[in-house]
Amino acid sequence: MAQIEEVDVEQFKHLVSERALTGETMLLNMGPQHPSTHGVLRLLLELDGETVINCISDIGYLHTGIEKNMEAKTYIKAEVMSDRLDYMNTMGNNLAYVLAVEKLVDLDVPPRAQAIRVILTELQRIASHLVFLGAFGLDLAAMSVFLYCFREREAILDIAELCSGQRMMTTYFRPGGLWRDVPVEFETAVRAFLKMFPKRVDEYEALLTKNPILLDRTVGIGKLDVPTALQHGVTGPPLRASGLNWDLRKARPYSGYEQYDFNIPTRTEGDTFARYIVRIEEFRESLKIVEQALNKLPMGPINSDNRKFVPPPRSELGVSMEALIHHFKLWTEGFPAPKASVYSAVESPRGELGVYLEGDGGPKPHRVHWRTPSFDNLSALEKMSRGHLVADLVAILASIDIVLGDIDR
Amino acid sequence: MDKKLEPIVQALQEKYATSIEEFRDEVHVFVKAENIVDALTLLRDKYDFELLSALTASDYWPQQSPRFHVIYQLSSIARNITVQLRVPVNGDQPKVLTATRVYDVANWRERELLDMFGIEFEGHPDPRRILMPEGTEGHPLRKDFPLGYEEPQFTFNIDEIDLHKPYAKE
Numbered sequence: 382m383a384q385i386e387e388v389d390v391e392q393f394k395h396l397v398s399e400r401a402l403t404g405e406t407m408l409l410n411m412g413p414q415h416p417s418t419h420g421v422l423r424l425l426l427e428l429d430g431e432t433v434i435n436c437i438s439d440i441g442y443l444h445t446g447i448e449k450n451m452e453a454k455t456y457i458k459a460e461v462m463s464d465r466l467d468y469m470n471t472m473g474n475n476l477a478y479v480l481a482v483e484k485l486v487d488l489d490v491p492p493r494a495q496a497i498r499v500i501l502t503e504l505q506r507i508a509s510h511l512v513f514l515g516a517f518g519l520d521l522a523a524m525s526v527f528l529y530c531f532r533e534r535e536a537i538l539d540i541a542e543l544c545s546g547q548r549m550m551t552t553y554f555r556p557g558g559l560w561r562d563v564p565v566e567f568e569t570a571v572r573a574f575l576k577m578f579p580k581r582v583d584e585y586e587a588l589l590t591k592n593p594i595l596l597d598r599t600v601g602i603g604k605l606d607v608p609t610a611l612q613h614g615v616t617g618p619p620l621r622a623s624g625l626n627w628d629l630r631k632a633r634p635y636s637g638y639e640q641y642d643f644n645i646p647t648r649t650e651g652d653t654f655a656r657y658i659v660r661i662e663e664f665r666e667s668l669k670i671v672e673q674a675l676n677k678l679p680m681g682p683i684n685s686d687n688r689k690f691v692p693p694p695r696s697e698l699g700v701s702m703e704a705l706i707h708h709f710k711l712w713t714e715g716f717p718a719p720k721a722s723v724y725s726a727v728e729s730p731r732g733e734l735g736v737y738l739e740g741d742g743g744p745k746p747h748r749v750h751w752r753t754p755s756f757d758n759l760s761a762l763e764k765m766s767r768g769h770l771v772a773d774l775v776a777i778l779a780s781i782d783i784v785l786g787d788i789d790r
Numbered sequence: 791m792d793k794k795l796e797p798i799v800q801a802l803q804e805k806y807a808t809s810i811e812e813f814r815d816e817v818h819v820f821v822k823a824e825n826i827v828d829a830l831t832l833l834r835d836k837y838d839f840e841l842l843s844a845l846t847a848s849d850y851w852p853q854q855s856p857r858f859h860v861i862y863q864l865s866s867i868a869r870n871i872t873v874q875l876r877v878p879v880n881g882d883q884p885k886v887l888t889a890t891r892v893y894d895v896a897n898w899r900e901r902e903l904l905d906m907f908g909i910e911f912e913g914h915p916d917p918r919r920i921l922m923p924e925g926t927e928g929h930p931l932r933k934d935f936p937l938g939y940e941e942p943q944f945t946f947n948i949d950e951i952d953l954h955k956p957y958a959k960e
Binding site: 392395396440441444446448449450452453484485487609611612613614616625627632633721722723724726733735737739747748750752756757760789790 | 813814816818840841842843844846848849861863867870872874893894895897898906915916918919920921922923924930931935937
C-alpha cells in the first residue's frame with residue numbers, strides 16, 4: 382500500500398505568498414471529501430485569519446479517461462461515455478456529441494427529432510439548475526429548498542425515463558435523430574410539468590430571493606467582471622451575471638433554436654446573488670421554449686433515412702436483406718467518417734460545451750476533446766474568492782455550479 | 791468562408807505566411823510554433839477574439855513530423871465568428887511558447903496538455919500535472935500509450951495486485 386504523505390509546501394511554493402512560508406498565514410486543505418465542494422474537488426487555501434488570500438484548486442480526482450476511451454469505440458458506441466461527463470446534463474452532452482458527429486459526416490436530422498431534442502435538453506437544463514439551487518441553498522444553510530428542488534427534479538427525471546428508459550444515463554439522442562420516438566404519454570407528462578412548475582419557481586423565490594440572510598451572504602460577494610471572465614474562458618450563467626449577453630442558443634442557433642421566442646437573462650453586478658438570479662430567470666425562459674416546442678411539435682420521422690449512418694428500424698429486418706446488412710454493418714463495424722476535424726458547441730446549463738471531433742477515415746474517432754464549461758469556470762475561482770471569508774468561498778463555489786465529472790473528464 | 795473572417799485570415803496569412811484548410815465552414819489556420827503568441831495577441835487585440843474557447847491537441851503517431859497539432863479554438867463575441875489556429879510540432883518532446891500571457895485560461899489548459907500529451911509550454915508559470923496524480927509515468931492521450939485494463943482491487947487481493955500495478959510507488 383502506498384504511504385500517506387503530508388502535503389509538501391515546496392511544490393506549492395510559487396503559488397502561495399511568502400507569508401505562508403514563514404508561518405504567518407495558514408495553509409488549509411479543503412476537500413476532496415467535503416460536503417461543500419460538490420464532489421471530489423480539493424482546494425488548498427492560504428488563510429489570514431478567516432480571509433482567503435490564495436485558493437489553489439487541485440482537480441483530477443474524478444478523472445476517468447473519457448477522451449481516451451472514446452477513441453477506442455465506434456462513433457455510435459462512444460456516445461455512452463458522454464453521459465458520464467456532466468451527469469447533471471446528460472441530454473445536453475448527448476446533444477453536443479451527436480451534433481459534432483452529424484457535422485463531421487454531414488447528416489441531416491428531421492424536424493421532429495430536433496424539436497424533441499430541444500424539449501428534452503431544456504427540461505434537463507431546468508433539472509440541472511434545480512440541483513444548483515438545492516445545493517446553493519444547502520451551502521447557505523437553507524435546507525428546505527433542497528428538498529423542494531429534488532421533488533421537482535424527480536418529475537423531469539421521470540420524463541427522461543419515459544423516453545429513454547433511464548433516469549440519468551440516457552443516451553437518447555443518436556447521430557441522425559433519436560433512439561426511438563417519444564411514447565404517447567410524453568406530451569401529457571410535459572404539459573403537467575409546465576402547469577406545475579411556474580408556481581414552484583415563485584415558491585423558491587419566496588423562500589430565497591428576499592431572504593435577508595441570503596442577501597447578506599451573497600450580495601457583493603465573489604465579484605467577477607467581464608474582462609476577467611473572458612480571460613478565464615468563463616461562459617454561461619456566470620458570464621451573463623457579469624453583464625455580457627452571450628448565449629450560443631441565440632448567437633449560433635442549433636437544433637432549430639432560432640424558431641423559438643425567448644430572452645437571455647442578464648445582470649450587471651457579477652456577484653453571487655446575480656448568478657443565482659440569472660439561473661432563476663432561466664427557469665422561466667426554458668419553460669417558454671419547452672412550451673413553444675411542444676405546441677408546434679411536428680409529426681414525421683424521428684431518424685434520418687440515410688441508412689449508411691442510421692440503423693434501420695426493427696420492423697424492416699425481417700423483410701429486407703439490405704436492412705439486415707446495414708443493421709449488421711452499423712452495429713459491428715460502425716460507419717466511417719472523413720479524415721477531418723470539426724468543433725461544435727452547445728449552450729449547456731454551465732456554459733459553452735464544445736466537442737472537438739477528429740476522424741481518421743475509419744469507424745472510430747481519432748481524437749475527441751470535450752471543452753467543458755466547468756473546467757474553465759472553476760479556473761476563475763481563485764480571483765473571485767480572494768479577500769473573502771472561507772464561508773463565502775463556499776457560496777461562491779456553489780454559485781459557479783461546477784460538476785466534477787465535467788471538469789475531470 | 792464567412793465574409794467577416796476573410797480580412798482576418800488574410801492578415802494572418804500576410805504576416806505569418808500560414809496555410810489554410812476549410813472543412814464544413816470551419817477555417818483552420820496553420821501557424822508556426824514561434825509565431826503563435828504573436829498571432830494570438832494580434833487576434834485578441836485587433837480582431838476582438840476575446841475568448842479562447844478550447845485549447846487542445848491531437849497526436850498523429852507514428853508520424854514524427856509533425857507528430858502533434860496544438861489546436862487553439864478562438865471565438866469573437868463582438869463579431870460572432872470563430873477561427874481555429876493549428877500549430878504543428880515535431881518529435882517526442884515538443885515545445886510551444888505559452889499563451890498564458892494572452893489568455894489566463896491557457897494556464898490550466900496548457901497544464902492539461904502537458905499532462906495528457908507531454909507538450910511543454912515554454913514560460914508557463916505553473917508547469918505541474920493537472921489531472922493525473924503526481925509521479926505518473928507517460929502521457930495518457932498519446933497514441934503510443936496503451937488503453938490499459940486495470941484489475942479491480944478487493945480487500946482479499948489488494949496487496950497482491952498492488953505488487954505488479956504499473957503506477958508510481960515510493
